[in-house]
Amino acid sequence: MDPAVGAWCRGTEVCFRLLDKGQRLSGVRLGSGAFPRGADLSFDYDGDSHTWELRRPRPAVQRLEYKLELLHPDGRSEWVCDPDNPARVGGGFGDSSELRCPDYREPAWLTWPQAPGDWRDIYLPLPALRSEMVARVWSPRTRATGVVVAHDGPDYHRFGELGRYTAATIRAGRVPPYHLVLLPPGERLEWYSASPAYARALANDVLPKLAAELGTNAPVVGVGASLGGLAMLHAQRRHPDGFAALFLQSASLFQPRFDRHESGFGRYLRIVRFTGRVRRRAEGPAVPIAMTCGAVEENLANNADMAALLRRHGYDVTFAEAPDAHTWVGWRDAFDPHLTALLTKVL
Secondary structure, eight states: OOOSSEEEEETTEEEEEEEOTTOOOSEEEEEOTTSOTTOOOBOEEETTTTEEEEEEEOOSOSEEEEEEEEEOTTSOEEEEOOTTOOOEEOOTTOOEEEEEOTTOOOOGGGGSOOOOEEEEEEEEEEGGGTEEEEEEEEEESSOOOOEEEETTHHHHHHTTOHHHHHHHHHHTTSSOOOEEEEOOOSSHHHHTTTOHHHHHHIIIIIHHHHHHHHTOOOOEEEEEETHHHHHHHHHHHHSGGGOSEEEEESOOOOOHHHHGGGTTSTTHHHHHHHHHHHHHOOOSOOOOEEEEEETTOTTHHHHHHHHHHHHHTTOOEEEEEESSOSOHHHHHHTIIIIIHHHHHHHO
């Protein structure tokens, strides 16, 4: 029997219900990246049950994150988590409600014991950007054979649990021991949007300073999601000697034929020029790359196209669709086996 209110997934359908006795609201809409842009996600009101309801075919996901837009008779609107669904997940724009379908399974490593290690801060001046940052670094208490450098590091750690993955898979012997470096985003929209100055700072300032502070010349694996993934690929193409491999998740690899809807972004043309250069020129060395992208994401087409293009340029590329959207949990759930296999290959 269906619940009276809340959200649920059954078979090929998802359903959302919100209690509203007396119809105090003038409308309710669903906001979720699991559905296509422009989809009609307006709820219908049932006066008999005093509920707003939305039923839709289930997207190609095993879980979805959403918020509700509540429309008031006076013209006001507000975005809220679903008050009738207690499940929440965090993100860079605050909490969202979560709906898990019956076939969803959390990664096993979330429950594994973790290898001992130590956190410290490393100050990184960025003269190429006339700026600075402080990276948070975790090091195992055994000899590390590699360095993993993550864009959007604090969010990867907080919402994507990259630190837990690192310590758990090292303890389990699934990956070699490595230092984990969490880079803060700084001026994210500028730095991560195919900025030559940022790529120069990363290659010439950040990576050498990290090597000196960590006392190692071990291989570096660059990790990034969304704009952070784009920035890692851009840095590797401009300064290829700095990276042994890349792990890119839902990278913002905009191309006009797929992404004209992103043209309002201030650095859209700079990104398009970069992806165009990748298409026209093979630049090396071609390092191993693992790419993941959500099956319902707008970025899926440009990621799949870039994976095929990089293979033609000689890169050893693996590409996987994840049953999720553009979310931190979706990226977290793809670490194993895809990041695991990459780290085993290159460290």
